[in-house]
Amino acid sequence: MAGKRPARRVTSTDVARETGLSRATVSFVLNDTPNQSIPQATRERVLQAAARLGYTPYAPARTLRSGRSDVVVLVLPGWPQGPAMTEFVDRAAGVLTGAGLTLVTHVHSGDPGMLANLWAALTPAAVFGMRPFTSEEAEGMRRAGVTAVLPPPQSPPGHDLGSSLWVRGIGRVQAEHLIAKGHTRLAYALPDDPRLTDLGRGRAEGAARACADARLSPPVVSAVPADTSAAAEVLTAWRALPAPPTAVCAFNDEVALALLSGMRTLGLDAPADLAVVGADDILAARFAVPSLTTVAIDSGDLGARIAHALLRILDGDPADPAAFPGVGPIPLPESVHVIERDSA
Known part of the structure; x- marks a missing residue:
C-alpha cells in the first residue's frame, strides 16, 4: 500500500489564486513591504485568505530578505x-x-x-x-x-x-549554609557520571573557596555512586579519617539521596551524625527521609x-x-x- 503523500505547503501563489489578486500585490501584503499604497480592504482580503488556507511564511526566504x-x-x-x-x-x-x-x-x-x-x-x-x-x-x-x-x-x-551559577555558585552556597550552621569539617560528594566530571569539579571548587574564606580546611572530596552499598563504603571511609566531616555537600539531589540511603544502612542519622545538603531541588527531595535540604537556582x-x-x-x-x-x-x-x- 502506497504511503500518503505529504501535504503540499501553502504558498503565496495559492493565496493570490484564492483572492484573484496579482502575486505581486499578495507578496507586498504578506511581507508587509513598506511604501506600497495598497487599500486596507485589499490587505484584509489577503490576510483573511492566508489564514483560511493556513499560509505561513517560508523561513528560508525570509532569512534571505532580512x-x-x-x-x-x-x-x-x-x-x-x-x-x-x-x-x-x-x-x-x-x-x-x-x-x-x-x-x-x-x-x-x-x-x-x-x-x-x-x-x-x-x-x-x-x-x-x-x-x-x-x-x-x-x-x-x-x-x-x-x-x-x-x-x-x-x-x-x-x-x-555556566561556571558562575550552575557550577561554582551552587558549591559555594552549599558550603556557606553548612558553615553558618557551625560545621567546620566538610566533605564534597561527586557523581560518578563521567559527563559530569568538570561540572562536579567546579562545584567542589566553589565549596573549597567558601571554606577558604572562612579559614577552614578544604572539603574531603569523594565520588559517590548511585548505589546504597557503595555510598555506605564512602561514608565508612570518611568516618575513619582523623578528623571526619560533620557535613557533606552533595553534587546534586540524586547523590544526596544515595548518601541518605547509605547512612540508613549504617544506622546513621542526618543531620545528627552527618548533615547533608543536595542541589537542584528535584521533586523527590521533599519526600526523602529526612526531607532533603538543597540548593536551587530560580532558573x-x-x-x-x-x-x-x-x-x-x-x-x-x-x-x-x-x-x-x-x-x-x-x-x-x-x-x-x-x-x-x-x-x-
Whole structure:
C-alpha cells in the first residue's frame, strides 16, 4: 500500500489564486513591504485568505530578505539536562516567542566545526552560550554574520553563566549554609557520571573557596555512586579519617539521596551524625527521609533575564558582561538560594 503523500505547503501563489489578486500585490501584503499604497480592504482580503488556507511564511526566504533568521540558538554543554535547565529553556523560549523569535537548543560537543555548520544552516539572529566561546568559535560566528552574542566574545575569564551559577555558585552556597550552621569539617560528594566530571569539579571548587574564606580546611572530596552499598563504603571511609566531616555537600539531589540511603544502612542519622545538603531541588527531595535540604537556582527567572538581555542587544544596546546576573566577579543574585528542610 502506497504511503500518503505529504501535504503540499501553502504558498503565496495559492493565496493570490484564492483572492484573484496579482502575486505581486499578495507578496507586498504578506511581507508587509513598506511604501506600497495598497487599500486596507485589499490587505484584509489577503490576510483573511492566508489564514483560511493556513499560509505561513517560508523561513528560508525570509532569512534571505532580512539577512538573518528569527532563530536564537542556546548552546548547552554536554551535561545531562535536568529540571533546572528545562525551566531555564522554557522561560527563555516564552520571552523570545513573544518577540517573534524561536529558540533552538544545541548540545555542543566541543568541535568548533559543528558550530560553524550550525551558523551556516540557521543564520541565527542571536546566540547565547552557557560558557564563553573560544576565539575560533567567535570567528565562525563573525564570518556567519552573527553579532548578537552572549557572553560577548571578548568577555574576561570567568564571565560565563555556566561556571558562575550552575557550577561554582551552587558549591559555594552549599558550603556557606553548612558553615553558618557551625560545621567546620566538610566533605564534597561527586557523581560518578563521567559527563559530569568538570561540572562536579567546579562545584567542589566553589565549596573549597567558601571554606577558604572562612579559614577552614578544604572539603574531603569523594565520588559517590548511585548505589546504597557503595555510598555506605564512602561514608565508612570518611568516618575513619582523623578528623571526619560533620557535613557533606552533595553534587546534586540524586547523590544526596544515595548518601541518605547509605547512612540508613549504617544506622546513621542526618543531620545528627552527618548533615547533608543536595542541589537542584528535584521533586523527590521533599519526600526523602529526612526531607532533603538543597540548593536551587530560580532558573526560570534567569532564563527570562537572559532572553531579555538578548532582545536588548538585538535592539542595538551593547553586550555588557556586567549586565549578567552572577557572572564573573558580580555577586551571586537571589536566583541561587537554599531550601532548608530536615537533613541539614
